[in-house]
Amino acid sequence: MxxxxxxxxxxxxxxxxxxxxxxxxxxxxxxxxxxxxxxxxxxxxxxxxxxxxxxxxxxxxxxxxxxxxxxxxxxxxxxxxxxxxxxxxxxxxxxxxxxxxxxxxxxxxxxxxxxxxRSHRGGFRADPVLDPELARIRAEAEQEGARFIQAVDAHVKGALAALNNAAEHIQRRTPSYASEIARWAPAPGGRRTDGVQHGSYPRTTPWTDPHFSARDFARGRGWGADPVHTEEPPTAGVIVLLVTDTDRPADWLRAGQGLQRSLLRASQHGFAAAYHTQSLQIPGLRAFIRTHFCGDAWPQLLLRFGMPDTEVLTSVRRPLQDVLTEGP
CATH class of the missing domain: 3.40.109.10 (NADH Oxidase)
Structure with missing residues (x-):
């Protein structure tokens, strides 16, 4: 046994x-x-x-x-x-x-x-995500009952970027959002084992076309990892929406399983994903994205896939004793 x-x-x-x-x-x-x-x-x-x-x-x-x-x-x-x-x-x-x-x-x-x-919070190198590689990444999500809708048309990409950026502007001007970001983005030098640590995001976010605004975890204080300078300008990568056919708690769990399965497959190929949840956190914008870009499927995440333009950034996790209870 x-x-x-x-x-x-x-x-x-x-x-x-x-x-x-x-x-x-x-x-x-x-x-x-x-x-x-x-x-x-x-x-x-x-x-x-x-x-x-x-x-x-x-x-x-x-x-x-x-x-x-x-x-x-x-x-x-x-x-x-x-x-x-x-x-x-x-x-x-x-x-x-x-x-x-x-x-x-x-x-x-x-x-x-x-x-x-690791999660990525910047631009991507010019190396393309080839169709066979992307097909394998997409197939992983489908195994879990979720699927990716890729933004191919330049106008769709631009619209999704603009909606993300509008949501970021709204949230930065809303004190409750700003306070919540501050709670989960600790200053350098602490000992926390959760939250977005300063070594997990770049000090400056490179401009891409289209450009997706990143969250200001440093809150204008200049924290973050030093950028790695490359000869070629960074790209936005492959832009996708992770969707489910319905929008119940079981669907959210399936979306997460499909997401992780896809992320691990992408990592095998050297790719990473950047997440942009701002526009999906504002109900009106999420409804707009669903109607215009998802064919009435429910958008759960907006992501970009590509080859990271920086060194692997750090992350932290809580120790096992903080998350696990053992019974008889």
Whole structure:
């Protein structure tokens, strides 16, 4: 009989390396025997930007995919029940680990990217994301019940950039948004293990065409990693919307799982993703994007894929004891 407990702790350590909005890491895990339960940590929800908890659940869905992948990398098979108890909405999934097959090459290769993957907050090199590579990235999301809609037309790209930039202007002028950003963007020199650290974003954001405004995590104080100068001007990369056919909590979890699966595949090819959630955090703009660019599918994230124009930036995660409770 396989000794499960040490393996399952390692699986949770993998799960926490999922991306999350402002690196809030809004998840908690309970380990009991061969079962891992995933819960949303509502204290870490962005009350201003994410009042319904949609992005919180997308983040938790990404952690859930890491959990499933980590189990398969251990030769275990995850049996997942999404939202198992309607009376406990923050209980997002029960995952039972049962004996499975030895991991195949695909599983091992994807699992190897879990702690290498990083979010990007700048421009991309001119190296294109080739159609076969993009097709593989897109197929990963579809395996989880989500899909990507690529912006190909220059006017669509420009419109999405303009909506993002308008939302960024609105949020910068709204004190409650600004306060929330400040809460999750600590000053250099601290010891926090969450939030957007100053080493995880560039000191200056290079201009791209079209240009997508980045969040001002430094709040005008000049924090951030030093830019890497390249001979060629940076590009915006491939612009995509991650969408689902409906817009319920289960869909948000599926979107997160599809997102993470795609991000790990992209990381295998050396690509990274930049996230632009501003326009989807303003209900009127999200509705406009849905109607005009998504064919009535529900947009969950706006991303750019490409080859990073900077060195790999840093990230932090909370220690295991802060996110894991172990039962009998």
């Amino acid at each position: 396989r000794a499960l407990q040490p393996d399952l702790r390692a699986v949770v350590e993998d799960a926490v390396w999922a991306p999350s909005i402002h690196n809030t890491q809004p998840w908690r895990f309970t380990l009991s025997g061969s079962r891992i339960s995933l819960r949303a940590d509502a204290d870490r929800r962005l009350e201003v930007a994410d009042p319904e908890g949609r992005e919180m659940l997308v983040s938790c869905g990404a952690a859930l995919f890491n959990l499933r992948l980590g189990l398969r990398a251990q030769g275990l098979e995850p049996q997942v029940t999404l939202l198992p108890d309607p009376d406990r909405p923050h209980l997002l999934a029960d995952v039972e680990a049962v004996p499975g097959e030895d991991p195949d090459e695909y599983t091992r290769a994807l699992h190897a990217q879990v702690r290498r993957r």
